[in-house]
Amino acid sequence: MKSSQVTIKDIARELGISPSTVSRALKDHPDISQETKRLVNELAAKYNYKPNIIALSLRNQRSNVIGVIIPEIVHYFFSSVISGIEEVANEHGYSVMISQSVEDYNREVAACDTFLNGIIDGILVSVSKETANYDHFHRFEEEGIPIVFFDRAVDEILADKIIIDDFDGAYQATEHLIVQGRRKIVHFAGPQNRLIGQNRLNGYLKAMRDNGVVIDERLIIPCDTFQSALVETQKLIDSGLKFDSIFTVNDFTAAGAMKVLLRNGYKIPTDIAVVGFGDDQTSLMVEPTLTTVNQPGFEMGKKAMEQLIRRITQSKPEPPVTEILKTQLIVRESSRVK
């Protein structure tokens, strides 16, 4: 913020007119004479005049800045969401301020504090894994700052939510394996204290039941990272349990499982089929390419931002909406035999 910027006052002085006239001329106000407008605009161009956003924000009580609180940027899914947010924000003249919670409750609260200082017009939040208390979010409601949750929402808070249909995604993935003739389907499951892990597990269970496949509890294993997949897949192999496929809660876990399977001499998908979740970039890079469930991160970001803008600009209050985005099964080599 360099103060040397040309202001309306500077232009007014040089032209020997008042700042208000300059202001009006710049906005093409009908009252102002063509001649004055010409002079003002010429000088503004010459000096490369730029309205001072801060002054405008102060006057309009609107900053056109929105805040985003996100667990971790370094995940393909979340950075896709950010891209979507940015896309829509750009189109509508909003700037985006980002703060990472790094899955840490205290940092999430701190980020909220920062955003409560009055700089933002609204906020987009995906809740950290750790968070169990939601007071910090309630404060936005109290201040009348619109809040839209994405991906990881909070049931207890009445606000707009844009989420993924995790249940259906897992259902599709599991049913796909069944259709491919698999019956002994392992599920590497996410943490069951989180909706996302629950829904994906439930989708798996429902698909199994609906298709009359026997559910073997021993094939449902808590495992949701690349590293733990390296360990758990080996343990699974060593256990001697029969299985013909693995459906994992995310793509990293699938990549880990694939690696161990290949190293143990299994052919994918002939011996063991693998299906991930997320459609991360990695799913194309592994060999064979990974069948996975696409989560529309970019679209989610766009929808969340659109909804937030709607809230910011709405004249009369409207009830909160929850939008559930459909996932899409992307069949690739790691599961396709027929």
Next chain:
Amino acid sequence: MKSSQVTIKDIARELGISPSTVSRALKDHPDISQETKRLVNELAAKYNYKPNIIALSLRNQRSNVIGVIIPEIVHYFFSSVISGIEEVANEHGYSVMISQSVEDYNREVAACDTFLNGIIDGILVSVSKETANYDHFHRFEEEGIPIVFFDRAVDEILADKIIIDDFDGAYQATEHLIVQGRRKIVHFAGPQNRLIGQNRLNGYLKAMRDNGVVIDERLIIPCDTFQSALVETQKLIDSGLKFDSIFTVNDFTAAGAMKVLLRNGYKIPTDIAVVGFGDDQTSLMVEPTLTTVNQPGFEMGKKAMEQLIRRITQSKPEPPVTEILKTQLIVRESSRVK
């Protein structure tokens, strides 16, 4: 930005004192009596008073906001950099505004325009691959807004730069291959209009020469994405040219090359060794694991932000500095035979 926020004026009115007294009391100014301070602070707490950042920015001519222009957030390296930036920004009370160029010159210019509206105290930039004209960056200099380049810098602009020792990283990678007995080393090179691409190529060339390895121009191929690697690697194989290893400008390109090699029946590393650059998450997930060059992204973000803060807060101008961060060769399975 809800206008219903409590202001200093509100507190002053309620206490029957002047706004300036309230302001001073809140900052624990020595002139103010303990009693007044107590009253003011109590009321401020009761009404949950928060100073209006916008008003402060206008008054102080400082927003404590910095801008970041980055090619793509959805790259592990860049999102690591952002995390580093955020880390330091948080510590020092700065907020971070992010804009992606998506490797598009026009969007980069647009992002600069947005940031030139006076909201930011300084800017961090990593230049898009496309960019060949640098006028949009010069404008920050003209406005007196400090600019620090990271990773992809611009030689033509006199500014602080935090970059990676790409030359040395490429040198190490190439020499490693030579030590492993490779001689016909392919280089999938980055764009030569960017320093980064040049330096990595030059490191490769120097290592070849220093070790008396004949350089075959046909083995130096412009190719820097996963997709193009799929194409170029196949073309390379079909060309009948002899080669025993590939050193790629980044890990995605390496992943693409590996995939095609494997599909053509080559053993990695026995037949062909592969070395990437970046130490992306992917490098652990591919099979075999990928030898690569670690780039300290998080550290780069921290250093860049620290340097920017130094510029913003410096009293007298100082000459620009360039900091070159060391890379580290991470030897994994894709290249190790001995």
Next chain:
DNA sequence: CTGTTAGCGCTTTCAC
């Protein structure tokens, strides 16, 4: 120890 005033840059009513 506290109040008055002015001003950061801009817009907008009201007046002429």
Next chain:
DNA sequence: GTGAAAGCGCTAACAG
């Protein structure tokens, strides 16, 4: 068609 004045929220010089 244009200008003067006030105010968005805050602070600092100046005055008592």
